[in-house]
Amino acid sequence: MARRKTTRPVRGAAAEVREQVHALDAAVFSAVATTPSPILDRWMPRLTNAADHSVLWLAIAGGLYLTGRSRARRAGLRGVVTLGATSLIANQLAKRLHHRERPIRSLVPIGRLSRRTPISSSFPSGHSASAAAFAAGVTAELPAAGVPLQVLAGLVGFSRVATGAHYPSDVAAGLVLGSTVAAIGRRLVPPVPPPSVPAPRELDQLPPRPRGEGVTLVVNPASHSGRGAALTRTLRRALPAMRVVELRGSDDVEAVMRRAAAAAEVLAVAGGDGTVATAAQAAIERDLPLAVFPGGTFNHFARTIGADSARHTVQAIRRGTATKVDVAYLNDRIFLNTASVGAYTDFVRIREGLEKRIGKPLAALAAGWRSMRKDRAVSVTVDGTTRESSLLFIGNGQYEPHGFAPNVREDLQDGLIDVRILDVSDRWSRFVVLLATLTGQLARVKQYHEVSAPEFEIGLPGGSERIARDGEVGEEGDVLRVRAVRRALTVYRPRRG
Incomplete structure (x- = not known):
């Protein structure tokens, strides 16, 4: 008769990993907590208390705003928005999915304990997540602030261990969460590129x-x-x-x-x-x-x-x-930057009123949305094809980036007219365009058209529309004859470098 084999419960691999991580956590936490250090005793509680309720990061954002520089203000705004999203995910989602008891605070010297005794789940560290999110968000718009803010975020994370609030893995998870949310934010709303002055072919x-x-x-x-x-x-x-x-x-x-x-x-x-x-x-x-x-x-x-x-x-x-x-020239009247008809005049006015406060990408989103809500479409015929255009952009020279937030010209002597048409004449088009703008895919949807050539004749079969050139509203017209004249104007330009 064959003997029956006895079996013992086998621990799952995940449970074993958790135990090993917890053992390592406990060892590192104990080493930090029991290390006598006047520096840790003095500065770690101050740093962790300053980060309570994100006061430290909001103060830095306020300082960036007070500089008056548009790039610094955009950086502060992105940092605060990223912090807010991360805090919501960490505290209302991540902590509810996995409850973990806090470390034993009795190991920490009394003078080093944080002001507040946290009672929520230890995993992940909300302070660390917010710190990483703010630092990464600001750095996306203001790279020069990257190193000091990232060091400060790391110190805030360490202070959560030193003051007995978290295990090291809680801090690590928080830092990863904040950095991930910031990376997703950069994908959805790309940072404004640094201003660049196109290099002339010759002086x-x-x-x-x-x-x-x-x-x-x-x-x-x-x-x-x-x-x-x-x-x-x-x-x-x-x-x-x-x-x-x-x-x-x-x-x-x-x-x-x-x-x-x-x-x-x-x-x-x-x-x-x-x-x-x-x-x-x-x-x-x-x-x-x-x-x-x-x-x-x-x-x-x-x-x-x-x-x-x-x-x-x-x-x-x-x-x-x-x-x-x-x-x-548009109908034989000069323009140096852009011209437009229809709702694009509204779009430019709204965008330029917002862009110095929130940056061009966000301002373009807000302006586009407000303009789209007006249900103002113009029939536009280009190269024999008629489209409904809610926003029509005509540029002197090829603008960058592609999409509907043109920002800069890399070449002032390319001899091209840049035409961009956006169709949001119904609710479905508005949804598609908004989603494509958020994901950086606007150039790929059929509601958006972009073409460049030395000259165009653009028909307006729906009737005359008011024409705007370089921000100035002018006469009405039902045909737009646009042409570029290469190297027609001599302008004084400083020698750089």
């Missing part, structure tokens, strides 16, 4: 004008909430030989620009993009170089050519460094 050498000899400046003293007047005073000191013409509210800007150009060797302008475009046309007609001083709210063209401060333009005039750039 021309014009006669140096160290005192502004032969330069005529047309300036609107009331531009940008009166900052134009302060800019004028600065420029008079920097270029004392320069002639200054001040615009008044009743002036015909085109006529003033033409008169100024007729008496100048160099035409200079301080104002917003619309005023700069008018000056560019006058300069082209007289074959004059144009000097652009940023005097408006956004100064897109000035930033694109590297004249992002008055100091840079003054430097270029004194040294005589310049380059040639393309201009574009």
Whole structure:
């Protein structure tokens, strides 16, 4: 008769791993807790208490906001949003899925204990998750802050062990959770790329004008909430030989620009993009170089050519460094940056009002959503195909990135018109476009169309629409004839590097 084999319960592999991790946790925790150290006794409770309720991270975000720098403010906002999402996942989901008892606090010296005695599950560490999330979120927008914030996040995690609140594996899990949420956030809403100034293919050498000899400046003293007047005073000191013409509210800007150009060797302008475009046309007609001083709210063209401060333009005039750039015409009227019809005028207005506070990607989402809610679609015919367009973008030059948040031109001499059409004429299209925008897949959906060529004729079969150029709303038209003119405008540009 065969003997029956007796069997013993075999522990599962997962249970064995948990026991080994717990044993290692207990050993490391005990070693940290029983290590006499005045430094740990003094600083670890202060650090862990500062991180309670994310006060430490909110204070840092507030400091970033107070710098006034748009990139720092976006970094702080991303950090806080990432922290909030991570805290919700850690405390309301992860801790409920796996309950773990807290370490025995009696091993920790009394003077090193944290102010609060936590009673929730030990796994994962919410403080560590929030620390990693905030540090990674800020770093995505502001890489220079990465090392100090990541070190601080690591110290907060260590403080949770040193003060008896968590085991080391709780801290590790929290750090991984926070970093993962931040990585997902970067995928859904990509960080704004650092501003880049396109490199010109060449810099021309014009006669140096160290005192502004032969330069005529047309300036609107009331531009940008009166900052134009302060800019004028600065420029008079920097270029004392320069002639200054001040615009008044009743002036015909085109006529003033033409008169100024007729008496100048160099035409200079301080104002917003619309005023700069008018000056560019006058300069082209007289074959004059144009000097652009940023005097408006956004100064897109000035930033694109590297004249992002008055100091840079003054430097270029004194040294005589310049380059040639393309201009574009819509129905024979010039624009330097973008033109549009229909709801895109609303989109630009809303986006530019938000982008300095929350960054261009988030501002584009908010502006797109608000514009889509207005149910404003325009029939657009391009290359024989008619589409319903809620948002129509026309750019002087190829813009980057692809999708519907164009931000920068890498080449100011490519001779192309960039046309982008977005169709959100029904609710399903809105849902598809919003999802595609969040996931970075907008260029792949049929509701979005992008094409570039040296010239286009765009029909508006639904009737005339108001045309906007460089942020200025102009006449109505039912046909848009758009063309690029290569290297038509000479502009002063500082030499970098």
